[in-house]
Amino acid sequence: MSGRNFPLPRGMRDIWMEEMAQRTWINKKILEVFDRYGFQLVEPSPIESLETLEAKCGSAVRDEIYWFEDKAGRKLGLRFDLTVGLARMVSNRPDLALPIKLGAISNMWRYDEPQHGRYRCFYQWDAEIFGSVEPEADAEIISLSMDVLENIGLKTFEVKISNRKLVEGFLEEIEIKDLDRIEAVLRIIDKYRKISKEEFTEELKKLGLDKTQIEKIFMFISIGGTSEEFTKKISEISWRNIKIEKGLEELGRLFDDLKSFKKAGKCILDMSIVRGIGYYDGIVFEIYDKAGEEIGAIVAGGRYDGLCKIFGRDLPATGVAGGIERLMLSMMKANLLPSLEKPMRVFVVAVNQAVREKVLEVVGKLRSWGIPTEFDLRTRSLTKQLEYADKFGFPVTLIVGTRELEKGKVRIRDMKKREEKEVEIERLRDILSGHVNL
Amino acid sequence: MSGRNFPLPRGMRDIWMEEMAQRTWINKKILEVFDRYGFQLVEPSPIESLETLEAKCGSAVRDEIYWFEDKAGRKLGLRFDLTVGLARMVSNRPDLALPIKLGAISNMWRYDEPQHGRYRCFYQWDAEIFGSVEPEADAEIISLSMDVLENIGLKTFEVKISNRKLVEGFLEEIEIKDLDRIEAVLRIIDKYRKISKEEFTEELKKLGLDKTQIEKIFMFISIGGTSEEFTKKISEISWRNIKIEKGLEELGRLFDDLKSFKKAGKCILDMSIVRGIGYYDGIVFEIYDKAGEEIGAIVAGGRYDGLCKIFGRDLPATGVAGGIERLMLSMMKANLLPSLEKPMRVFVVAVNQAVREKVLEVVGKLRSWGIPTEFDLRTRSLTKQLEYADKFGFPVTLIVGTRELEKGKVRIRDMKKREEKEVEIERLRDILSGHVNL
Numbered sequence: 001m002s003g004r005n006f007p008l009p010r011g012m013r014d015i016w017m018e019e020m021a022q023r024t025w026i027n028k029k030i031l032e033v034f035d036r037y038g039f040q041l042v043e044p045s046p047i048e049s050l051e052t053l054e055a056k057c058g059s060a061v062r063d064e065i066y067w068f069e070d071k072a073g074r075k076l077g078l079r080f081d082l083t084v085g086l087a088r089m090v091s092n093r094p095d096l097a098l099p100i101k102l103g104a105i106s107n108m109w110r111y112d113e114p115q116h117g118r119y120r121c122f123y124q125w126d127a128e129i130f131g132s133v134e135p136e137a138d139a140e141i142i143s144l145s146m147d148v149l150e151n152i153g154l155k156t157f158e159v160k161i162s163n164r165k166l167v168e169g170f171l172e173e174i175e176i177k178d179l180d181r182i183e184a185v186l187r188i189i190d191k192y193r194k195i196s197k198e199e200f201t202e203e204l205k206k207l208g209l210d211k212t213q214i215e216k217i218f219m220f221i222s223i224g225g226t227s228e229e230f231t232k233k234i235s236e237i238s239w240r241n242i243k244i245e246k247g248l249e250e251l252g253r254l255f256d257d258l259k260s261f262k263k264a265g266k267c268i269l270d271m272s273i274v275r276g277i278g279y280y281d282g283i284v285f286e287i288y289d290k291a292g293e294e295i296g297a298i299v300a301g302g303r304y305d306g307l308c309k310i311f312g313r314d315l316p317a318t319g320v321a322g323g324i325e326r327l328m329l330s331m332m333k334a335n336l337l338p339s340l341e342k343p344m345r346v347f348v349v350a351v352n353q354a355v356r357e358k359v360l361e362v363v364g365k366l367r368s369w370g371i372p373t374e375f376d377l378r379t380r381s382l383t384k385q386l387e388y389a390d391k392f393g394f395p396v397t398l399i400v401g402t403r404e405l406e407k408g409k410v411r412i413r414d415m416k417k418r419e420e421k422e423v424e425i426e427r428l429r430d431i432l433s434g435h436v437n438l
Numbered sequence: 439m440s441g442r443n444f445p446l447p448r449g450m451r452d453i454w455m456e457e458m459a460q461r462t463w464i465n466k467k468i469l470e471v472f473d474r475y476g477f478q479l480v481e482p483s484p485i486e487s488l489e490t491l492e493a494k495c496g497s498a499v500r501d502e503i504y505w506f507e508d509k510a511g512r513k514l515g516l517r518f519d520l521t522v523g524l525a526r527m528v529s530n531r532p533d534l535a536l537p538i539k540l541g542a543i544s545n546m547w548r549y550d551e552p553q554h555g556r557y558r559c560f561y562q563w564d565a566e567i568f569g570s571v572e573p574e575a576d577a578e579i580i581s582l583s584m585d586v587l588e589n590i591g592l593k594t595f596e597v598k599i600s601n602r603k604l605v606e607g608f609l610e611e612i613e614i615k616d617l618d619r620i621e622a623v624l625r626i627i628d629k630y631r632k633i634s635k636e637e638f639t640e641e642l643k644k645l646g647l648d649k650t651q652i653e654k655i656f657m658f659i660s661i662g663g664t665s666e667e668f669t670k671k672i673s674e675i676s677w678r679n680i681k682i683e684k685g686l687e688e689l690g691r692l693f694d695d696l697k698s699f700k701k702a703g704k705c706i707l708d709m710s711i712v713r714g715i716g717y718y719d720g721i722v723f724e725i726y727d728k729a730g731e732e733i734g735a736i737v738a739g740g741r742y743d744g745l746c747k748i749f750g751r752d753l754p755a756t757g758v759a760g761g762i763e764r765l766m767l768s769m770m771k772a773n774l775l776p777s778l779e780k781p782m783r784v785f786v787v788a789v790n791q792a793v794r795e796k797v798l799e800v801v802g803k804l805r806s807w808g809i810p811t812e813f814d815l816r817t818r819s820l821t822k823q824l825e826y827a828d829k830f831g832f833p834v835t836l837i838v839g840t841r842e843l844e845k846g847k848v849r850i851r852d853m854k855k856r857e858e859k860e861v862e863i864e865r866l867r868d869i870l871s872g873h874v875n876l
Contacts, residue, residue, distance in 0.1 A: 005750050006490040006526055008483050009514050014527050017478035017540070024479065036805045038783070038812040040455035041462065045446050046484075046545065046559060047504075052444040066485075068506030071549060076447050088444055089452050097829070099815045102455070107484065111509060121484060132815035136798070140815070143802070260798035262806075312443050345476070360574070360698035364581070367474045368700075374476040377537045377570035377578070391535065 011112075011120030021340040023123075023324065026331075027105050029151045030125045037144045039103035039127050044085025046107070050075035052088055055310045056279050066109045066120075078109040082126035083279075083304075083319055090130045091311035098131030098315075101140075105324075117295075117329055128319030130308070135250050138283040138303060139257035141320045145287060145299045146263055148322065153336040154289065157298070160224075160270035161254070161285040164302070166247025167274055170220050173239040174213045181207065183278060189221060190276035193296075221272035227255040230269040250283055279304040283318070289330040298326045344396070346432060347389035348375045351382055351401035359400050362410065362425065369429050390415055396432065449550075449558030457766075459778040461561075464762065464769075465543050467589045468563045475582045477541035477565050482523025484545070488513035490526055493748045494717050504547045504558075516547040520564040521717075521742075521757055528568045529749035536569030536753075539578075543762075555733075555767055566757030568746070573688050576721040576741060577695035579758045583725060583737045584701055586760065591774040592727065595736070598662075598708035599692070599723040602740070604685025605712055608658050611677040612651045619645065621716060627659060628714035631734075659710035665693040668707040688721055717742040721756070727768040736764050782834070784870060785827035786813045789820055789839035797838050800848065800863065807867050828853055834870065 008014070015023065034041065050067050067077035079085055082104045090100060105125045114120060127144055129137045142159060149157050167189075171182055188203045195203075204214050223233050234248065251269065258264040275284045282303030289298055301320030308315035331337050346366055350359045359375050366373040374394075376385045382399075389397045399411040404422055412431065413420045423431060446452070453461065472479065488505050505515035517523055520542045528538060543563045552558060565582055567575045580597060587595050605627075609620055626641045633641075642652050661671050672686065689707065696702040713722045720741030727736055739758030746753035769775050784804055788797045797813050804811040812832075814823045820837075827835045837849040842860055850869065851858045861869060 005530060006487065006493060007530075009485055009487050009508070009512055010510075012483040012485050014483050014523070015481040016527075017480050020479045020481060032808075035780070036808060036810050038810060041458045042455050043453040043458060045450040045452050047447055047450050047547070049444065049447050055444060063509075066506075066508065068504075070447070070504065071501075072448075074447055085452070089454075092443060092445075097826075109485070129815065134815055134817060136794075136813075137815045139798070147805070256795060257798055260795045261802040262799075263802070342473070356574075357694060357698040360577070360695055361700075364699040364701070367585070370470075370474060372474050372476060375574075377567065377572055377575045379572060388535075 011114040013119055013121070018340075019328075022328065022337050025338055025340060026152060026324065026327065027125075030105060030148050031103075033144060033147045033151050034103045034127065036147070037101065037127075037140065039101040039144070041103050041105070042086070042089065043104060043106055044079065044082060044089055046079055047076050048079055048085065048088070050077045052311075053077045053080065053084060056084070056307055057277075064111055066111055080108055080110050082106060082108065082124060082321065083128065083307075086126065086128050086319075087130075087304075087307045087317065088311050090317075091308045091313040091315065094313065099137065100130050101127070102130070103127045117325055119325070123324035124321045125324065126319065126321040128317060130315050130317045132318070133305070133316040135253040135283065136257050137316075138250075138254055138318050139261060139263075141301055141318050142254075142258065142267070142285055143261045143263045145285075145301065145320050145322070146266065149287065149299070152327070152331065154327075154330060154334060156291045156334065157266065157287050157289050159267040159285055159287050160273045161251070161267055161283065162269065162271050162273040163247035163251050163283050164274065164281050165243045165250070167220075167271065169241050169243030169245075169247055170239060170271075172241060172243065174216050176209075176213070185209075185217070186274045187276055189217070189272060189274045192221060192272050193293075224270040224272070225268055227251075227264070227267075227269060254283055275300060275302055279307045281306050285320075287322075289333070292330050292333045295326050295329050295333075298322055298330050341393070342372060344432060344434070345372045345374070345394050346396050346398060347385075347392075347394040348373060348398045348400060349382060349385045349389065350376065351399060353379065355400050355402060355405065358405055362398060362400060362428075365425070366428065366432065369433070371429075371432050386413075398428070449552040451557055451559070460766065460775050461762065463776050463778060464590055464765065465563075468543060468586050469541075471582060471585045471589050472541045472565065474585070475539065475565075475578060477539040477582070479541050479543070480524070480527065481542060481544055482517065482520060482527055484517055485514050486517055486523065486526070488515045490749075491515045491518065491522060494522070494745055495715075502549055504549060518546055518548050519715075519759060520544060520546065520562060521566065521745075521759065524564070524566050524757075525568075525742075525745050525755060526749050528753065528755075529746045529751040532751065537575065538568050539565070540568070541565045555763055557763070561762035562759045563762065564757065564759040566755060568753050568755045570756070571743070571754045573691040573721065574695050575754075576688075576692055576756050577699060577701075579739055579756050580692075580696065580705070580723055581699045581701045583723075583739065583758050583760065584704060587725065587737070590765070590769065592765075592768060592772060594729045594772065595704065595725050595727050597705040597723055597725050598711045599689070599705055599721065600707065600709050600711040601685035601689050601721050602712065602719050603681045603688065605658075605709065607679050607681030607683075607685055608677060608709075610679060610681065612654050614647075614651070623647075623655070624712045625714055627655070627710060627712045630659060630710045631731075662708040662710070663706055665689075665702070665705075665707060692721055713738060713740055717745045719744050723758075725760075727771070730768050730771045733764050733767050733771075736760060736768055779831070780810060782870060782872070783810045783812070783832050784834050784836060785823070785830075785832040786811060786836045786838060787820060787823045787827065788814065789837060791817065793838050793840060793843060796843055800836060800838060800866075803863070804866065804870065807871070809867075809870050824851075836866070 065077050065080045086102050107123050109121050258267055273286050280302040284302030286297035287299035299322040303318040305316040348359050348363050350356050363373050363375050397413045409422045409424050411420050412423050503515050503518045524540050545561050547559050696705055711724050718740040722740030724735035725737035737760040741756040743754040786797050786801050788794050801811050801813050835851045842848055847860045847862050849858050850861050
């Protein structure tokens, strides 16, 4: 039972202090933006009934998530995103006034193959608006997403926008009308950036699409650019049906709104953006870091007016999620991860064992003033204590000795300048709060 | 597939915005104290190998936790506390300089019977010191715990302290020496507050204890009081062995340290405190809210020098955990849960649909100044928009109308005073930041 290691299960990891401090900082920056937009933080249950997780995507989802039976034989699953939980929460609360804006920052689990920077437990920030059909709500979501990135200091991103109605309308035009077939094609288009052109063609062929259909898909997903460029290109194409018209109208209003928000500059239209997840049915978007496209989308979202209906309530919705781990990869590339040194930390040193209780008194006093203070917990020698304080970067040490104590004083040491001075204990508060120079 | 509810599994719950805002505030207050004491925040993996969770407590733990097999047949479990994960983390990192102080605030899962205020997923704050055998480390942990409670405003608590060595030394004196028997008796003593005297006696009898042994246990667990009262009572008792002597010495030094920290006033000795969990082996303590003893211990901890050894590293350790839900019950009783109204939130109202894009411009501008700003996402009438802003307690609305816009102005409305005034859009920043009176 002793002497051996207990490793973590495959794909799992701990978060250590340096990374945790960075995450705390990132969360604070995200919450600042949530506040500015009126999103309120909630936390959906991490464990759901399996049938809730299957409600939209069917039992195929079992292959991709952690699910199990509890001791009473109930089928449970760990959440795979925050959107499903938030939609279930709001659907069960008809008393809430609408529209409602909810946010969450938390972890989730997927039984994926672990890869570099990809774990089986990971974190997302998430923001959703329930109860508005207007493109203004989509504009809110996209604008918020951009402000989240800008608030953490990222500037090199690009928002790629499309509309599921438009894509589905186009697929109808090329005679792909069956729902299963539409979803299968969308899943392949969603992989367009990750696989080669040959693989892409091959996968479409496997679905039974003919050469003309595949050519038209290539043509369609290449449509994009600024809203002006897009309008020009799309006007040259003759396909029109109700879904296409509706999709174009929504995109037009969305871009008007983004212009009013002064956010259109970093937004382009890109028909290859469809989102793989089944529940989207309107405007969809992904944000890429132009300095690190290989990281994949760092933010993604869209409208899913149909999801809440499954949970018993006919409620339009639009939202966004961003992976914290991917965001941190982008931030690392751009050298944006903050170093989070504490400005003032004091280490109180005991000259000998006789003054240890006095050291604790000084420590207690400093802490009661709100000053981060530590002392030796290993009865080490004076030299060893100073070495420790130096190694851990304490800018200031207080040296408690018998002679100075008799005068109600301690020695204060500036660890960088290597200067010492005697001061009265009662003056420490002013000195250490930075109000008075040493 | 539509129109029905998807309830949460038994014992699970969502956290809604009001409670989440309170939790965010509580976490901030806890982290302030962590900072003051030099504890660094980490997050151990929520999923562990089942054998890690079983390492100390044996396979009996399976009955009390969520565990399952993943798709590759690995036995996994959801963590039941943060201590085990932190101990495993530190044990696997011999490169870390010691002592190290780690903290965590997160959720965990236990397959308990759900009760009032008790769920199968709950939150704890947790602080641990690894690498110090000194009672100063225990004093740090107790002092930190008291500061955590005081920092959230709780004043009516009492810290009850004992020592596992002392209790085990006493049990040896009454001829309870077998490890399994000792642990069985400790588990019964741990329930002393929760069951009747008759049930307590009955459970000890079932273990095969005779009348004299049971009487002596009643006598022993009634020993307590201030350190002076305790010293007097314990000196009247003749039992002495190595464990008792060691336990008394540790408690003596602990109280000296607590006095130096000016924390002894709320600390008493209480031999009925033993902690149910198997891994404790030195000083143990529980903190109760004197205004709500029925809530149970709101904080509990102790020394567990043997736990890390199981994870492959001989590392002394002492720590503490407090349940967030119980803490919130105590805070509710004492009316300490803060109301977290935002001081400034602005709702921008459109007089008609023609000015909606202008509304978005104003909203975007205010947000870029860091002012929380919202607008109507449902194309409602002017009256309905004002009603909504009133209902949701926005202190200020801005009314955007065609005539005012022509002059570069909007109407600003103080929702409480029901006063309106025309102002230039560019002056809004100063007015809404509170720098200039309306």
